[in-house]
Each structure stands twice: as structure tokens, then as C-alpha cells.
Amino acid sequence: MSLSPGFWDDNARATGTMKEIKxxxxxxxLFQAVENSLEDFIVLFEFWKGGxxxxxxxxxxxxxxxxAIEEAEFKSTLNKPEDDKLILVQVVQKVRTGRKxxxxxxxxxxxxxxxx
Numbered sequence: 001m002s003l004s005p006g007f008w009d010d011n012a013r014a015t016g017t018m019k020e021i022k023x024x025x026x027x028x029x030l031f032q033a034v035e036n037s038l039e040d041f042i043v044l045f046e047f048w049k050g051g052x053x054x055x056x057x058x059x060x061x062x063x064x065x066x067x068a069i070e071e072a073e074f075k076s077t078l079n080k081p082e083d084d085k086l087i088l089v090q091v092v093q094k095v096r097t098g099r100k101x102x103x104x105x106x107x108x109x110x111x112x113x114x115x116x
Contacts, residue, residue, distance in 0.1 A: 034072050037065040 008014050041061040047053035 030072050030075065034065075034068045037061075037068040041065040 007017075041058070041064070044053050044058045044061040048055060048058040
């Protein structure tokens with residue numbers, strides 16, 4: 001597509017198209033990772049039922065599949081442009097001797113109206 005004549009004539013449109021392609025590739029690879037983890041678990045589960053795989057191997061495959069699903073689910077909730085922003089969170093913990101402050105940068109869903 002990027003090699004077709006005239007594609008790069010409108011640089012902004014071409015760049016937007018390339019970003020969209022990269023984003024789609026990202027989601028496809030993420031989905032494939034989830035699919036592969038699930039397939040691995042299903043195969044090991046069948047082997048375990050037949051006595052050809054250990055329970056630990058099957059449990060490890062299950063945990064890997066669950067982790068892949070949870071990661072994909074988490075990433076799908078943070079897929080808007082404003083989700084790239086970070087906020088500084090300050091947690092104040094009272095201790096007998098006084099206060100301790102812990103700061104951390106975390107991704108959050110911030111509306112662009114906030115001005116960050």
C-alpha cells in the first residue's frame with residue numbers, strides 16, 4: 001500500500017494510515033498471543049486427561065492463558081488517545097514519626113479537558 005503511486009503525496013494522510021496499520025498489527029499480535037496461549041492450554045489439558053502431561057504443566061499453561069487474557073483485557077481498556085497521559089499520584093502514609101510521601105506515575109484515563 002505504501003508503495004502505490006501517490007500514497008505519500010499527502011503526507012498527513014499517509015502518516016495517519018501508517019499509524020492505523022501499526023495499531024491494527026498490534027491488536028492482531030495481541031489477539032494471536034491470547035489465541036496461542038489458549039490453544040496450548042487446551043492441548044495440554046487433553047494430554048493431562050489422557051495421562052500424558054503433568055498437572056503442573058497443565059496448570060502453568062492455564063496460568064499463562066489467564067495472564068494473556070487479562071493483559072489483553074487491560075490493554076483494551078486503555079486504548080484511547082488520552083490514555084497515553086500520565087498523572088502523578090501522591091500517596092501520603094501517616095507514620096508515628098510523621099508523614100512519608102510516596103509518588104508514582106501511573107497511566108490513567110484523563111479527559112483532555114483537564115489540561116494535562
